Amino acid sequence: MSYKRFITSAFTVLLSIIIVLTSIDVWIAYRTQDRIYSEVSTIPKRNIGLVLGTSKYIGRHLNPFYTFRINAAKDLFQQHKVEVFLLSGDNAHRSYNEPWTMKRDLLKAQIPESNIFLDYAGFRTLDSVIRAKKVFDADQFTIVTQRFHCERALFIAKTFGIDAICLAVPGPDGKAGLSVRFRETLARAKAILDIYILNVEPKFLGPKESIVPSTS
Template identity: 50%
Template sequence: MVKRIRQFLLFSLLLSFLAACTLAGLDRYVSYVAKDRVYTDVNAIPHRPVAIMLGTSKYIGKRINPFYPPRLQGAVALFDNDKVQAIIVSGDNATRYYNEPQTMENDLVRAGVPRRYVVKDYAGFRTLDSVVRAKRIFGQDAMTIVSQGFHCERAIYIARSMDIDALCLSADNASGLAAVKIRLREVLARAKAVLDINVLNKQPKFLGQQEQVILKAPPPRSPYENP
Protein backbone atom coordinates (compact mmCIF):
# COMPACT_ATOMS: atom_id res chain seq x y z
CA MET A 1 0.00 0.00 0.00
CA VAL A 2 2.80 2.41 0.93
CA LYS A 3 4.58 1.56 -2.32
CA ARG A 4 1.48 2.40 -4.36
CA ILE A 5 1.07 5.71 -2.59
CA ARG A 6 4.67 6.59 -3.31
CA GLN A 7 4.25 5.64 -6.97
CA PHE A 8 1.10 7.75 -7.20
CA LEU A 9 2.82 10.75 -5.60
CA LEU A 10 5.82 10.37 -7.89
CA PHE A 11 3.57 10.13 -10.95
CA SER A 12 1.60 13.21 -9.80
CA LEU A 13 4.81 15.19 -9.32
CA LEU A 14 6.01 14.15 -12.77
CA LEU A 15 2.75 15.23 -14.38
CA SER A 16 2.86 18.54 -12.51
CA PHE A 17 6.43 19.12 -13.65
CA LEU A 18 5.56 18.36 -17.29
CA ALA A 19 2.51 20.66 -17.12
CA ALA A 20 4.60 23.48 -15.66
CA CYS A 21 7.26 23.03 -18.35
CA THR A 22 4.60 23.04 -21.08
CA LEU A 23 2.99 26.23 -19.76
CA ALA A 24 6.38 27.93 -19.45
CA GLY A 25 7.33 26.85 -22.95
CA LEU A 26 4.11 28.16 -24.49
CA ASP A 27 4.51 31.41 -22.57
CA ARG A 28 8.00 31.88 -24.01
CA TYR A 29 6.82 30.89 -27.48
CA VAL A 30 4.13 33.58 -27.52
CA SER A 31 6.70 36.14 -26.38
CA TYR A 32 9.05 35.03 -29.16
CA VAL A 33 6.38 35.42 -31.85
CA ALA A 34 5.75 38.97 -30.65
CA LYS A 35 9.44 39.85 -30.45
CA ASP A 36 10.33 43.31 -31.79
CA ARG A 37 6.65 44.22 -32.23
CA VAL A 38 5.96 45.67 -28.78
CA TYR A 39 6.86 49.34 -28.25
CA THR A 40 6.94 51.52 -25.17
CA ASP A 41 7.78 54.81 -26.93
CA VAL A 42 4.98 56.31 -29.00
CA ASN A 43 7.53 58.28 -31.03
CA ALA A 44 9.32 55.10 -32.10
CA ILE A 45 6.34 53.04 -33.16
CA PRO A 46 5.65 52.93 -36.92
CA HIS A 47 2.37 54.20 -38.37
CA ARG A 48 -0.62 51.92 -38.76
CA PRO A 49 -4.08 53.03 -39.94
CA VAL A 50 -5.93 52.15 -36.75
CA ALA A 51 -5.37 51.47 -33.09
CA ILE A 52 -7.29 48.76 -31.27
CA MET A 53 -7.78 49.69 -27.65
CA LEU A 54 -8.53 46.40 -25.90
CA GLY A 55 -11.25 46.69 -23.33
CA THR A 56 -11.00 46.42 -19.58
CA SER A 57 -13.22 47.65 -16.79
CA LYS A 58 -12.65 51.26 -15.82
CA TYR A 59 -13.42 50.53 -12.18
CA ILE A 60 -12.71 47.74 -9.75
CA GLY A 61 -15.34 48.28 -7.13
CA LYS A 62 -15.23 52.01 -6.46
CA ARG A 63 -11.60 52.46 -7.44
CA ILE A 64 -10.07 53.10 -10.86
CA ASN A 65 -8.69 49.96 -12.46
CA PRO A 66 -4.92 50.65 -12.68
CA PHE A 67 -4.76 49.08 -16.14
CA TYR A 68 -7.38 51.40 -17.65
CA PRO A 69 -5.82 54.93 -17.62
CA PRO A 70 -2.53 53.83 -19.27
CA ARG A 71 -4.44 52.17 -22.13
CA LEU A 72 -6.52 55.28 -22.63
CA GLN A 73 -3.44 57.53 -22.54
CA GLY A 74 -1.64 55.26 -25.00
CA ALA A 75 -4.51 55.38 -27.51
CA VAL A 76 -4.73 59.17 -27.23
CA ALA A 77 -0.97 59.54 -27.69
CA LEU A 78 -1.04 57.42 -30.84
CA PHE A 79 -3.80 59.54 -32.33
CA ASP A 80 -2.33 62.89 -31.29
CA ASN A 81 1.07 61.98 -32.72
CA ASP A 82 -0.42 60.83 -36.05
CA LYS A 83 0.68 57.25 -35.47
CA VAL A 84 -2.88 56.11 -36.17
CA GLN A 85 -5.83 57.72 -37.96
CA ALA A 86 -8.68 56.09 -36.05
CA ILE A 87 -9.28 54.09 -32.88
CA ILE A 88 -11.42 50.98 -32.49
CA VAL A 89 -12.51 50.48 -28.89
CA SER A 90 -13.24 46.81 -28.44
CA GLY A 91 -14.70 45.31 -25.30
CA ASP A 92 -17.55 43.70 -23.43
CA ASN A 93 -21.07 45.05 -23.54
CA ALA A 94 -22.59 42.66 -21.03
CA THR A 95 -25.47 44.80 -19.74
CA ARG A 96 -26.89 48.28 -20.10
CA TYR A 97 -24.92 49.19 -16.96
CA TYR A 98 -21.61 47.68 -18.10
CA ASN A 99 -20.45 48.88 -21.49
CA GLU A 100 -16.69 48.99 -22.01
CA PRO A 101 -16.73 50.36 -25.60
CA GLN A 102 -19.05 53.23 -24.71
CA THR A 103 -16.98 54.14 -21.65
CA MET A 104 -13.78 54.10 -23.69
CA GLU A 105 -15.31 56.20 -26.45
CA ASN A 106 -16.58 58.79 -23.97
CA ASP A 107 -13.17 59.06 -22.31
CA LEU A 108 -11.34 59.33 -25.62
CA VAL A 109 -13.64 62.13 -26.73
CA ARG A 110 -13.08 63.93 -23.41
CA ALA A 111 -9.35 63.62 -24.11
CA GLY A 112 -9.74 65.38 -27.46
CA VAL A 113 -10.19 62.57 -30.00
CA PRO A 114 -13.05 63.49 -32.37
CA ARG A 115 -15.94 61.05 -32.00
CA ARG A 116 -16.11 60.35 -35.73
CA TYR A 117 -12.68 58.71 -35.57
CA VAL A 118 -13.67 56.38 -32.72
CA VAL A 119 -15.42 53.13 -33.65
CA LYS A 120 -17.11 50.91 -31.07
CA ASP A 121 -16.82 47.14 -31.25
CA TYR A 122 -19.44 45.84 -28.83
CA ALA A 123 -18.53 42.17 -29.35
CA GLY A 124 -14.93 42.20 -28.13
CA PHE A 125 -15.68 39.67 -25.42
CA ARG A 126 -12.10 38.39 -25.38
CA THR A 127 -8.82 39.19 -27.07
CA LEU A 128 -9.34 36.72 -29.92
CA ASP A 129 -12.74 38.22 -30.71
CA SER A 130 -11.35 41.77 -30.71
CA VAL A 131 -8.43 40.98 -33.01
CA VAL A 132 -10.30 38.76 -35.47
CA ARG A 133 -13.26 41.13 -35.69
CA ALA A 134 -10.90 44.03 -36.40
CA LYS A 135 -9.99 42.24 -39.62
CA ARG A 136 -13.24 40.57 -40.63
CA ILE A 137 -15.76 43.19 -39.52
CA PHE A 138 -13.77 46.42 -39.65
CA GLY A 139 -11.53 45.49 -42.59
CA GLN A 140 -8.16 46.14 -40.97
CA ASP A 141 -5.14 44.05 -42.01
CA ALA A 142 -2.67 46.27 -40.14
CA MET A 143 -3.13 47.78 -36.70
CA THR A 144 -1.56 48.96 -33.48
CA ILE A 145 -2.92 47.26 -30.39
CA VAL A 146 -2.98 49.14 -27.09
CA SER A 147 -2.73 47.18 -23.86
CA GLN A 148 -0.27 46.19 -21.15
CA GLY A 149 2.96 44.54 -22.32
CA PHE A 150 2.16 40.96 -21.32
CA HIS A 151 -1.28 41.25 -22.95
CA CYS A 152 0.29 42.83 -26.04
CA GLU A 153 2.31 39.71 -26.72
CA ARG A 154 -0.72 37.42 -26.67
CA ALA A 155 -2.71 39.82 -28.86
CA ILE A 156 0.12 39.99 -31.39
CA TYR A 157 0.40 36.21 -31.40
CA ILE A 158 -3.30 35.96 -32.24
CA ALA A 159 -3.02 38.67 -34.89
CA ARG A 160 -0.05 37.09 -36.64
CA SER A 161 -1.84 33.75 -36.64
CA MET A 162 -4.60 35.52 -38.60
CA ASP A 163 -2.17 37.17 -41.09
CA ILE A 164 -2.62 40.60 -39.50
CA ASP A 165 0.31 43.01 -39.45
CA ALA A 166 0.07 44.03 -35.79
CA LEU A 167 2.23 46.13 -33.52
CA CYS A 168 1.47 46.98 -29.91
CA LEU A 169 2.00 50.03 -27.75
CA SER A 170 2.65 48.75 -24.25
CA ALA A 171 0.78 50.79 -21.67
CA ASP A 172 2.30 51.15 -18.22
CA ASN A 173 1.78 48.12 -16.02
CA ALA A 174 0.12 48.25 -12.65
CA SER A 175 2.32 47.30 -9.73
CA GLY A 176 1.91 45.24 -6.61
CA LEU A 177 0.22 41.93 -5.88
CA ALA A 178 -2.63 42.52 -8.35
CA ALA A 179 -0.18 42.81 -11.25
CA VAL A 180 1.59 39.60 -10.19
CA LYS A 181 -1.71 37.70 -10.08
CA ILE A 182 -2.74 38.97 -13.50
CA ARG A 183 0.63 38.02 -14.99
CA LEU A 184 0.29 34.49 -13.62
CA ARG A 185 -3.18 34.23 -15.16
CA GLU A 186 -1.67 35.41 -18.42
CA VAL A 187 0.44 32.24 -18.56
CA LEU A 188 -2.76 30.18 -18.65
CA ALA A 189 -4.38 32.61 -21.10
CA ARG A 190 -1.48 32.17 -23.52
CA ALA A 191 -1.72 28.39 -23.38
CA LYS A 192 -5.44 28.67 -24.09
CA ALA A 193 -4.79 31.02 -27.03
CA VAL A 194 -2.38 28.54 -28.60
CA LEU A 195 -4.93 25.75 -28.09
CA ASP A 196 -7.82 27.83 -29.44
CA ILE A 197 -5.98 28.76 -32.62
CA ASN A 198 -4.03 25.61 -33.45
CA VAL A 199 -6.32 22.85 -32.17
CA LEU A 200 -9.86 24.08 -31.55
CA ASN A 201 -10.01 26.67 -34.37
CA LYS A 202 -12.06 28.98 -32.17
CA GLN A 203 -13.94 31.82 -33.85
CA PRO A 204 -15.43 35.03 -32.44
CA LYS A 205 -18.73 34.65 -30.64
CA PHE A 206 -20.35 37.12 -33.05
CA LEU A 207 -19.38 38.32 -36.51
CA GLY A 208 -22.06 40.02 -38.61
CA GLN A 209 -21.91 42.65 -41.34
CA GLN A 210 -18.84 44.70 -42.12
CA GLU A 211 -18.59 48.18 -40.62
CA GLN A 212 -16.77 51.26 -41.86
CA VAL A 213 -13.85 52.93 -40.11
CA ILE A 214 -13.42 56.62 -40.90
CA LEU A 215 -9.74 57.57 -41.01
CA LYS A 216 -8.40 61.00 -40.16
CA ALA A 217 -6.56 62.56 -43.08
CA PRO A 218 -2.78 62.10 -42.79
CA PRO A 219 -0.73 65.19 -41.93
CA PRO A 220 0.67 67.19 -44.85
CA ARG A 221 3.96 65.85 -46.11
CA SER A 222 7.03 67.96 -45.61
CA PRO A 223 8.71 69.04 -48.88
CA TYR A 224 12.03 68.02 -47.29
CA GLU A 225 11.03 64.38 -46.78
CA ASN A 226 12.41 61.72 -49.08
CA PRO A 227 9.85 60.40 -51.59
Protein backbone atom coordinates (compact mmCIF):
# COMPACT_ATOMS: atom_id res chain seq x y z
CA MET A 1 0.00 0.00 0.00
CA SER A 2 1.35 3.40 -0.96
CA TYR A 3 1.83 6.11 1.64
CA LYS A 4 -0.90 8.21 0.01
CA ARG A 5 -3.42 5.34 0.12
CA PHE A 6 -2.49 4.66 3.74
CA ILE A 7 -3.13 8.27 4.72
CA THR A 8 -6.44 8.28 2.84
CA SER A 9 -7.57 5.03 4.53
CA ALA A 10 -6.51 6.28 7.96
CA PHE A 11 -8.38 9.55 7.43
CA THR A 12 -11.51 7.66 6.29
CA VAL A 13 -11.43 5.44 9.39
CA LEU A 14 -10.90 8.44 11.67
CA LEU A 15 -13.72 10.37 10.04
CA SER A 16 -16.05 7.36 10.37
CA ILE A 17 -15.25 7.08 14.08
CA ILE A 18 -15.92 10.77 14.61
CA ILE A 19 -19.26 10.52 12.79
CA VAL A 20 -20.32 7.49 14.85
CA LEU A 21 -19.32 9.08 18.16
CA THR A 22 -21.02 12.36 17.29
CA SER A 23 -24.20 10.56 16.19
CA ILE A 24 -24.38 8.59 19.44
CA ASP A 25 -23.74 11.74 21.46
CA VAL A 26 -26.49 13.71 19.72
CA TRP A 27 -28.95 10.79 19.79
CA ILE A 28 -28.61 10.28 23.55
CA ALA A 29 -29.02 14.01 24.17
CA TYR A 30 -32.14 14.11 22.00
CA ARG A 31 -33.70 11.04 23.65
CA THR A 32 -33.44 12.54 27.14
CA GLN A 33 -33.93 16.27 26.71
CA ASP A 34 -37.53 16.26 28.00
CA ARG A 35 -36.48 14.68 31.32
CA ILE A 36 -33.92 17.31 32.33
CA TYR A 37 -34.57 20.35 34.53
CA SER A 38 -32.22 23.21 35.31
CA GLU A 39 -34.05 24.80 38.26
CA VAL A 40 -35.06 23.27 41.58
CA SER A 41 -38.21 25.40 41.57
CA THR A 42 -39.52 23.83 38.34
CA ILE A 43 -38.59 20.17 38.81
CA PRO A 44 -41.46 17.85 39.80
CA LYS A 45 -41.41 16.40 43.30
CA ARG A 46 -40.02 12.90 43.63
CA ASN A 47 -39.65 10.94 46.86
CA ILE A 48 -36.11 9.77 46.07
CA GLY A 49 -33.07 11.71 44.91
CA LEU A 50 -30.16 9.76 43.43
CA VAL A 51 -26.96 11.78 43.80
CA LEU A 52 -24.19 10.43 41.59
CA GLY A 53 -20.81 10.43 43.27
CA THR A 54 -17.51 12.01 42.35
CA SER A 55 -14.40 12.95 44.30
CA LYS A 56 -14.74 15.92 46.64
CA TYR A 57 -11.25 17.18 45.90
CA ILE A 58 -9.03 17.44 42.84
CA GLY A 59 -5.60 17.61 44.35
CA ARG A 60 -5.90 20.16 47.14
CA HIS A 61 -8.82 22.00 45.60
CA LEU A 62 -12.54 21.41 45.95
CA ASN A 63 -14.02 19.66 42.93
CA PRO A 64 -16.73 21.95 41.49
CA PHE A 65 -18.61 18.94 40.09
CA TYR A 66 -19.00 17.63 43.63
CA THR A 67 -19.83 20.99 45.20
CA PHE A 68 -22.61 21.78 42.72
CA ARG A 69 -24.19 18.34 43.21
CA ILE A 70 -24.20 18.59 47.00
CA ASN A 71 -25.56 22.14 46.98
CA ALA A 72 -28.33 21.06 44.60
CA ALA A 73 -29.21 18.13 46.87
CA LYS A 74 -29.54 20.52 49.81
CA ASP A 75 -31.83 22.79 47.78
CA LEU A 76 -34.01 19.87 46.69
CA PHE A 77 -34.54 18.84 50.28
CA GLN A 78 -35.10 22.35 51.60
CA GLN A 79 -37.67 23.07 48.88
CA HIS A 80 -39.42 19.74 49.56
CA LYS A 81 -38.71 18.38 46.08
CA VAL A 82 -37.00 15.26 47.43
CA GLU A 83 -37.59 13.44 50.73
CA VAL A 84 -34.81 10.87 50.87
CA PHE A 85 -31.43 10.56 49.19
CA LEU A 86 -29.61 7.60 47.72
CA LEU A 87 -25.94 8.57 47.56
CA SER A 88 -24.21 6.34 45.06
CA GLY A 89 -20.51 6.18 44.36
CA ASP A 90 -17.21 4.41 44.61
CA ASN A 91 -15.84 3.06 47.88
CA ALA A 92 -12.36 2.20 46.63
CA HIS A 93 -10.59 2.13 49.99
CA ARG A 94 -10.79 3.49 53.53
CA SER A 95 -9.49 6.93 52.57
CA TYR A 96 -11.73 7.28 49.49
CA ASN A 97 -15.43 6.83 50.08
CA GLU A 98 -17.72 8.90 47.85
CA PRO A 99 -21.07 7.94 49.46
CA TRP A 100 -19.89 8.58 53.02
CA THR A 101 -18.29 11.90 52.05
CA MET A 102 -21.57 13.05 50.51
CA LYS A 103 -23.51 11.86 53.56
CA ARG A 104 -21.24 13.81 55.89
CA ASP A 105 -21.85 17.03 53.95
CA LEU A 106 -25.61 16.51 53.84
CA LEU A 107 -25.68 15.86 57.59
CA LYS A 108 -23.90 19.19 58.06
CA ALA A 109 -26.80 20.76 56.15
CA GLN A 110 -29.22 19.39 58.78
CA ILE A 111 -30.65 16.67 56.57
CA PRO A 112 -31.69 13.84 58.94
CA GLU A 113 -29.61 10.67 58.83
CA SER A 114 -32.82 8.66 58.50
CA ASN A 115 -33.37 10.35 55.12
CA ILE A 116 -29.99 9.31 53.73
CA PHE A 117 -29.11 5.92 52.22
CA LEU A 118 -25.76 4.85 50.81
CA ASP A 119 -24.87 2.75 47.81
CA TYR A 120 -21.21 1.80 48.08
CA ALA A 121 -21.24 -0.15 44.80
CA GLY A 122 -21.99 2.73 42.43
CA PHE A 123 -18.74 2.17 40.59
CA ARG A 124 -20.08 3.76 37.41
CA THR A 125 -23.27 5.36 36.16
CA LEU A 126 -24.79 2.11 34.89
CA ASP A 127 -24.27 0.48 38.29
CA SER A 128 -25.75 3.42 40.18
CA VAL A 129 -28.90 3.68 38.05
CA ILE A 130 -29.68 -0.04 37.79
CA ARG A 131 -28.88 -0.74 41.44
CA ALA A 132 -31.26 2.05 42.45
CA LYS A 133 -34.05 -0.05 40.96
CA LYS A 134 -32.90 -3.63 41.52
CA VAL A 135 -31.39 -3.26 44.98
CA PHE A 136 -33.14 -0.22 46.48
CA ASP A 137 -36.58 -0.69 44.84
CA ALA A 138 -36.58 2.83 43.36
CA ASP A 139 -38.60 2.84 40.14
CA GLN A 140 -39.07 6.61 40.17
CA PHE A 141 -36.45 9.13 41.25
CA THR A 142 -34.61 12.37 40.55
CA ILE A 143 -30.97 12.14 39.50
CA VAL A 144 -28.62 14.92 40.56
CA THR A 145 -25.55 15.62 38.39
CA GLN A 146 -24.24 17.82 35.57
CA ARG A 147 -26.27 18.04 32.35
CA PHE A 148 -23.95 15.95 30.19
CA HIS A 149 -24.05 13.24 32.85
CA CYS A 150 -27.82 13.60 33.19
CA GLU A 151 -28.23 12.63 29.56
CA ARG A 152 -26.30 9.37 29.84
CA ALA A 153 -27.85 8.45 33.19
CA LEU A 154 -31.36 9.09 31.88
CA PHE A 155 -30.64 7.09 28.74
CA ILE A 156 -29.62 4.12 30.88
CA ALA A 157 -32.69 4.56 33.07
CA LYS A 158 -35.03 4.74 30.10
CA THR A 159 -33.50 1.63 28.55
CA PHE A 160 -34.18 -0.33 31.73
CA GLY A 161 -37.73 0.96 32.22
CA ILE A 162 -36.95 3.32 35.08
CA ASP A 163 -38.96 6.52 35.45
CA ALA A 164 -36.21 9.04 36.19
CA ILE A 165 -35.80 12.77 35.75
CA CYS A 166 -32.64 14.77 36.33
CA LEU A 167 -31.69 18.06 37.90
CA ALA A 168 -28.85 19.42 35.76
CA VAL A 169 -26.43 21.35 37.97
CA PRO A 170 -23.62 23.62 36.78
CA GLY A 171 -20.09 22.46 36.06
CA PRO A 172 -16.75 24.17 35.45
CA ASP A 173 -16.05 26.05 32.25
CA GLY A 174 -12.84 26.24 30.26
CA LYS A 175 -10.37 23.44 29.62
CA ALA A 176 -11.61 21.30 32.52
CA GLY A 177 -15.13 21.33 31.17
CA LEU A 178 -14.02 20.55 27.63
CA SER A 179 -11.87 17.63 28.80
CA VAL A 180 -14.73 16.11 30.77
CA ARG A 181 -17.12 16.62 27.87
CA PHE A 182 -14.78 14.79 25.51
CA ARG A 183 -14.56 11.84 27.91
CA GLU A 184 -18.35 11.87 28.14
CA THR A 185 -18.61 11.36 24.37
CA LEU A 186 -16.51 8.20 24.71
CA ALA A 187 -18.51 7.10 27.78
CA ARG A 188 -21.73 7.31 25.77
CA ALA A 189 -20.33 5.05 23.09
CA LYS A 190 -19.25 2.64 25.83
CA ALA A 191 -22.77 2.74 27.29
CA ILE A 192 -24.25 1.75 23.93
CA LEU A 193 -21.77 -1.11 23.69
CA ASP A 194 -22.48 -2.26 27.24
CA ILE A 195 -26.27 -2.16 26.91
CA TYR A 196 -26.93 -3.40 23.39
CA ILE A 197 -23.99 -5.68 22.65
CA LEU A 198 -22.28 -6.84 25.83
CA ASN A 199 -25.42 -6.92 28.05
CA VAL A 200 -23.37 -5.65 30.98
CA GLU A 201 -24.89 -5.85 34.46
CA PRO A 202 -23.78 -4.02 37.62
CA LYS A 203 -20.63 -5.43 39.17
CA PHE A 204 -22.56 -6.21 42.36
CA LEU A 205 -26.27 -6.55 43.12
CA GLY A 206 -26.78 -8.38 46.38
CA PRO A 207 -29.87 -8.49 48.64
CA LYS A 208 -32.62 -5.90 48.38
CA GLU A 209 -32.52 -2.88 50.66
CA SER A 210 -35.76 -1.08 49.91
CA ILE A 211 -35.77 2.66 50.57
CA VAL A 212 -39.30 3.14 49.26
CA PRO A 213 -41.76 4.02 52.05
CA SER A 214 -44.47 1.44 52.69
CA THR A 215 -47.93 2.41 51.41
CA SER A 216 -49.71 0.12 53.83
